[in-house]
Each structure stands twice: as C-alpha cells, then as structure tokens.
Amino acid sequence: MPVKNIRDAINETLKLEMRRDDRVVVIGEDVVGGLGGSSGVEEAAGGTFGITTGLAAEFGRRRVIDTPITESAIIGMAGGAALTGLRPVAELMFIDFIGVCFDQILNQIAKFRYMFGGRADVPVVIRTMIGAGAGTGPQHSQALYNMLMHVPGIKVVLPSNAYDAKGLLATAIRDNDPVVFCEHKCMYLETCEVPEESYTIPFGVAKVTREGTDVTIVALSRMVMLANQVADKLKSEGISVEVIDPRTISPLDTGAILASVRKTGRLVAVDECNPYCSVASEITSLVACEAISSLKSAPVKVTSPHTPVPAAPNLEQLYAPDAAAIEAAVRRVLG
Amino acid sequence: MSYDPIMLLDAYRRMRAIREFEETMRREVQAGTVPGFVHLYCGEEAIAVGACMHLADTDYIGSTHRGHGHCIAKGCDFEGLLLEIYCKQGGLCNGKGGSMHMADLRKGMLGANAIVGGAPPIAIGAALSAQVLGNKGVALAFIGDGASNQGTVFESMNMASCLKLPMIFMYENNGYAEFSGVKWHMGSADITSRAAGFGMSSVKVDGTDFFAVYDAMNDAVTRARNGEGPSSIEAVAMRWYGHFEGDMQKYRKSGEVDELRRTSDPLVKFEARATAEFGIDADELREIDEELREMIEDALAIAKAAPKPTPDALYTDVYASY
Numbered sequence: 001m002p003v004k005n006i007r008d009a010i011n012e013t014l015k016l017e018m019r020r021d022d023r024v025v026v027i028g029e030d031v032v033g034g035l036g037g038s039s040g041v042e043e044a045a046g047g048t049f050g051i052t053t054g055l056a057a058e059f060g061r062r063r064v065i066d067t068p069i070t071e072s073a074i075i076g077m078a079g080g081a082a083l084t085g086l087r088p089v090a091e092l093m094f095i096d097f098i099g100v101c102f103d104q105i106l107n108q109i110a111k112f113r114y115m116f117g118g119r120a121d122v123p124v125v126i127r128t129m130i131g132a133g134a135g136t137g138p139q140h141s142q143a144l145y146n147m148l149m150h151v152p153g154i155k156v157v158l159p160s161n162a163y164d165a166k167g168l169l170a171t172a173i174r175d176n177d178p179v180v181f182c183e184h185k186c187m188y189l190e191t192c193e194v195p196e197e198s199y200t201i202p203f204g205v206a207k208v209t210r211e212g213t214d215v216t217i218v219a220l221s222r223m224v225m226l227a228n229q230v231a232d233k234l235k236s237e238g239i240s241v242e243v244i245d246p247r248t249i250s251p252l253d254t255g256a257i258l259a260s261v262r263k264t265g266r267l268v269a270v271d272e273c274n275p276y277c278s279v280a281s282e283i284t285s286l287v288a289c290e291a292i293s294s295l296k297s298a299p300v301k302v303t304s305p306h307t308p309v310p311a312a313p314n315l316e317q318l319y320a321p322d323a324a325a326i327e328a329a330v331r332r333v334l335g
Numbered sequence: 336m337s338y339d340p341i342m343l344l345d346a347y348r349r350m351r352a353i354r355e356f357e358e359t360m361r362r363e364v365q366a367g368t369v370p371g372f373v374h375l376y377c378g379e380e381a382i383a384v385g386a387c388m389h390l391a392d393t394d395y396i397g398s399t400h401r402g403h404g405h406c407i408a409k410g411c412d413f414e415g416l417l418l419e420i421y422c423k424q425g426g427l428c429n430g431k432g433g434s435m436h437m438a439d440l441r442k443g444m445l446g447a448n449a450i451v452g453g454a455p456p457i458a459i460g461a462a463l464s465a466q467v468l469g470n471k472g473v474a475l476a477f478i479g480d481g482a483s484n485q486g487t488v489f490e491s492m493n494m495a496s497c498l499k500l501p502m503i504f505m506y507e508n509n510g511y512a513e514f515s516g517v518k519w520h521m522g523s524a525d526i527t528s529r530a531a532g533f534g535m536s537s538v539k540v541d542g543t544d545f546f547a548v549y550d551a552m553n554d555a556v557t558r559a560r561n562g563e564g565p566s567s568i569e570a571v572a573m574r575w576y577g578h579f580e581g582d583m584q585k586y587r588k589s590g591e592v593d594e595l596r597r598t599s600d601p602l603v604k605f606e607a608r609a610t611a612e613f614g615i616d617a618d619e620l621r622e623i624d625e626e627l628r629e630m631i632e633d634a635l636a637i638a639k640a641a642p643k644p645t646p647d648a649l650y651t652d653v654y655a656s657y
C-alpha cells in the first residue's frame with residue numbers, strides 16, 4: 001500500500017470528491033492564489049500549505065474559488081451555497097480566525113436545520129488548521145475545537161493520521177450536516193499507509209490505536225501520536241497502555257471510551273486545548289458520571305495551560321502537552 | 336416603462352396582504368395572543384413587493400428580523416406563516432423558528448434573521464450557487480439601515496463585487512435602528528454612497544413608491560441575470576410602528592406617524608397611480624381587500640387552534656444524522 005502524508009491525503013480526497021460530485025466546490029483565501037498579481041502565474045499559492053494545489057488546474061476557477069480575506073463572508077457564503085444546491089468545502093485558514101466569523105457558524109450554519117424545522121440540509125465542510133508548535137504565536141496557534149464541540153448542529157472532526165484524514169474528509173464532504181475538519185499544522189508531513197481508492201470512515205467511531213489493560217489514554221489529533229509513543233515506551237517496562245483516538249468529538253464515541261476505562265480502571269485524557277471546558281474535561285466528566293465504580297484511581301487531565309500560546313520558541317515548547325507530560329500522567333494514575 | 340395590469344393587480348394583492356397581515360398581528364399582540372417578539376413591516380410594503388415581483392421561486396432572498404413582509408412578497412402562505420408565528424405544528428419551521436427565523440426554501444426564502452447583518456453572507460452564497468450552477472438565478476438580501484453598519488454587510492458587498500455575483504443588496508432605510516435615528520447612527524450621508532464605494536451600481540429610491548422600487552429592481556435583476564455583477568438599491572420608507580410591537584417609541588416626535596400615513600402610504604400612492612394611469616379598477620382592489628381579510632382571519636383561526644409541537648420535537652432536527 002502506498003505511503004502518504006496528511007497534506008497529500010487531504011489534497012487527494014478533495015480531488016476524488018470533486019470528481020465524484022460536481023456540486024463540491026472549494027472556497028477560501030488563496031486556495032489558488034495570484035488573481036490581481038503582476039506575474040500572471042496561474043496558481044500562485046494552492047493554499048497556504050499547498051493543500052489545494054492542482055485543484056484549479058483540474059476543476060477550474062469556477063469550482064475552486066479564491067476569495068478576499070473576509071472570513072464572515074467566506075463562511076456565510078459557504079453556508080448559503082450549501083442551502084441552495086452546492087456542497088462547499090470552505091477553508092478557514094487558521095481556527096484562530098473563527099473570532100471574526102463565529103456568528104455565521106454559531107447562529108447561522110449550526111442552526112439552519114433546527115430553526116427551519118428540519119427542512120434544510122446544510123452540506124458544508126469548514127477545513128481549518130489548529131495547533132501550537134510551529135512558532136506562529138498567540139493568534140495562529142490555538143486548538144479551540146472544544147468551543148465547537150459545545151455547539152449543537154456542528155460536527156467536529158480531528159484526524160490524527162493520513163489514513164483517517166482521507167476517510168474522514170470524504171465522509172465530511174458527503175455528510176448533510178455542517179462539519180468542522182481540524183487539521184494540525186505540525187502534522188501535515190506525517191505519513192502512513194493510505195489506499196489509492198476512495199473510502200469513508202464513519203463519524204462517532206473511535207479507533208483503538210494501542211491495545212492495553214492497565215491504563216486508558218484518550219487523546220486527540222497530534223496528541224494521539226505522542227500517546228502512542230508513550231504506550232510503546234512503557235510496554236518495555238511491562239505497563240500496558242490502551243490509546244483511544246475518538247477521531248470525532250461531535251459525535252463522540254462515548255461507548256468506546258467507557259468500555260476501555262471499565263477494562264483498565266484508569267484514565268488519562270490528553271487534549272491540546274486550554275484546560276477549562278476542554279475536551280479532556282468532558283471525557284473525564286463522562287467517565288466520572290458513567291463509570292466511577294470502575295476507577296482504581298482519580299483520572300488525570302493533560303492539557304495546555306490556561307494561557308495564550310506564546311511566540312517565544314522555548315515557551316511554546318512548554319505549552320502543549322508533550323510525551324513526558326503524558327508519561328508522567330500515566331505513572332500518576334498507576335500510583 | 337409600461338406595466339402589465341395583471342402584474343399590477345398581483346403587486347397590489349401582495350402589498351395589501353402584508354398590510355392586512357401586519358395590522359392583524361398588531362391587533363393580536365395587543366390582545367396578548369402572540370408569543371415572543373414581532374417586528375412589523377407597515378409603511379415598507381412597496382420595497383418587499385417591488386423587489387419580489389422580479390423574482391421566481393428559484394431566486395433567493397435573505398431577510399431580517401422584520402421579515403413577515405418579505406415572506407409574503409416572496410409567496411409564503413398565510414397559514415404556514417401564522418402557524419410559525421404562533422409556534423405551532425405545521426408552521427413553516429414546525430414552530431422552531433418563530434417570527435424572527437421563518438424560512439421557506441421551496442419559495443426561495445432563506446430565512447428571517449434575528450442577527451442584524453446576519454443574512455447578507457448567506458444570500459451571497461445563494462448567488463454563488465446560481466453562478467456555479469449556471470442557472471441564471473439571482474439572490475437578494477434585504478438589509479436595514481441599522482444592519483448597513485455591520486461588517487458582514489461590507490464583507491458581503493466586497494465579495495459580491497470581486498466574484499461578480501448575481502446579487503442585489505436591497506437596503507431598507509426605515510429611519511431608525513432600534514431606538515436610534517439614522518441621522519445619528521450612520522456616519523455617511525447615506526447607504527447609497529457607501530455601496531457605490533464597493534464598485535457596484537448603487538441607486539436611491541423612494542421606498543414608498545412601488546413603481547420606483549420596481550424600476551430600480553428591474554435594472555438590478557437584468558444586470559445580475561446577464562452576469563454583470565451585484566447592485567445596490569437604497570429604498571427609503573419610514574416604518575410606521577415600533578422596532579418591535581410594544582415599543583413605546585419615545586425617540587419619535589408626536590404626529591410623525593400620522594404625517595406618514597397621510598402623505599406617504601405606499602398603498603394609497605400605488606392605487607392613485609395604478610387607477611389614474613394604468614386602468615386599474617378601484618372596485619377590483621376592494622374585492623381583493625375583502626378576500627385577503629377573510630383569508631388572513633381564516634388562517635389566524637387555524638393557527639390559534641393548531642396543536643403545539645410535541646415535547647419530543649425539542650430533540651429532533653438538530654442533525655440530518657448523528
């Protein structure tokens with residue numbers, strides 16, 4: 001099976017879905033690039049990280065739509081287009097920019113179906129970049145997906161590898177609800193085996209990335225990679241760690257999390273969000289409410305601190321959870 | 336411009352329907368039968384109808400919190416509307432939207448919108464669909480003078496201009512943004528000059544004059560359908576009633592509304608010209624008046640008697656699948 005990175009897996013999925021369905025369009029800032037420039041180059045960008053490279057050449061600018069820097073209009077326009085016959089994939093370049101378009105997500109797109117009495121499908125995907133670790137500072141590095149988990153009407157997807165990214169994005173584009181698809185900016189070059197053909201992965205189905213019996217780690221996005229590293233390391237010490245990757249946080253596979261904790265009796269919840277009202281908090285709360293009698297020790301949350309993301313590289317290194325913090329948490333729940 | 340008598344009778348019917356509907360709502364709010372807030376459209380009928388006479392069900396409108404008139408002008412039925420305003424089963428949104436969120440996608444109505452400035456980004460999405468699908472459709476956003484100050488409106492105008500979308504920005508300058516006058520809340524002399532700054536055709540018309548709105552809209556729709564991009568129309572027509580029904584309107588001098596009713600009632604102005612210049616028979620208009628009164632009262636009775644949503648409806652329609 002071919003090995004691909006996340007960037008290429010996403011690019012390939014966009015192409016496959018656009019070939020499959022003429023109604024799929026890509027909308028965003030510089031998804032092609034170059035309009036109005038002096039060079040006349042046909043594709044001056046292809047997305048900030050090259051994710052949308054080659055789309056305009058194959059599908060034309062009619063379906064690969066560059067916009068000005070105007071996030072409320074991008075997201076609202078994608079929502080309106082979804083109500084009226086298209087299946088837009090809109091790019092919100094960094095999730096931090098949600099601050100300038102949140103009304104269109106929170107009060108419009110998320111609520112269309114409900115406030116129209118079920119008489120609207122809203123097949124829109126918002127692809128966005130999350131995460132610290134690239135030196136991009138306080139306004140380009142946040143996680144923030146926890147805020148979207150709170151909003152009824154939105155689905156939230158967090159792929160942790162190229163295989164899942166491809167299958168989950170295909171599901172998102174074919175889904176009739178609004179989906180926010182969160183790509184970690186430090187993971188685009190992470191590789192794994194990815195089939196050539198198109199496939200979907202259902203939402204709300206967690207993946208057990210490491211099987212174990214002593215401790216359950218529930219981890220999201222880039223944290224899954226770190227949790228796997230910790231599980232592999234501790235195995236040599238005879239500590240058996242199970243790693244659960246929910247893959248989507250709305251819907252959340254509560255059954256898989258509870259089943260694992262009932263087996264291991266111990267929980268470490270790892271999440272790059274700030275601590276209060278984080279996904280780690282939600283998972284810990286779930287286990288406390290539904291499986292407390294199975295617990296052999298108090299659960300531990302591993303999150304970023306209650307601070308913005310600093311620009312200074314040495315401070316940023318201290319910001320998001322690392323493997324050492326996850327390992328320490330595992331040792332703590334083992335007592 | 337010449338006007339087809341059948342079109343004129345249809346336009347009158349829609350304007351009269353809005354007036355009758357809103358006066359009925361006013362009566363019912365005062366009687367305490369209506370849940371929540373309603374924002375009435377009296378005085379502005381010629382704007383919605385002058386615009387929507389040019390639109391088919393396959394064209395889309397985005398609306399505002401003051402949306403009853405837009406719904407009626409776009410062809411939504413009285414029963415569906417009243418069931419929705421009364422939050423009953425069978426309403427346009429099964430009672431989950433209410434007065435400020437009524438939508439009817441089958442009629443190209445993208446929803447009243449309780450976020451001021453919320454609808455224009457959505458409406459340009461409908462214009463984008465028409466452009467990508469190549470179906471010659473157009474989209475229009477009704478936007479109040481208050482909303483004209485919102486960033487979403489500026490963003491939508493700029494996007495529509497850059498992408499040459501088949502889009503019409505229909506500004507309803509009704510004199511007040513909630514409880515503050517337009518002379519204070521708008522930093523520019525008018526909306527028209529702002530819209531022109533976004534590189535689109537931009538005109539100002541008397542919003543109480545159906546013919547003026549209809550003509551301006553004719554030009555705008557022609558441009559949109561020909562792929563010549565967006566247009567802006569600022570239609571000036573003071574609202575007759577409060578921001579919401581029940582508003583004490585302390586910001587208005589006494590007699591202001593009486594003067595409006597006497598000098599610039601859109602229905603009176605329409606009838607005077609339609610009968611004098613275009614051969615419309617006043618008796619026929621009175622028949623329409625009577626017929627509409629009966630239809631609206633019948634629909635109101637149905638809405639009042641209809642069952643409320645069942646408790647399980649709280650949990651449905653959040654997602655298509657979850």
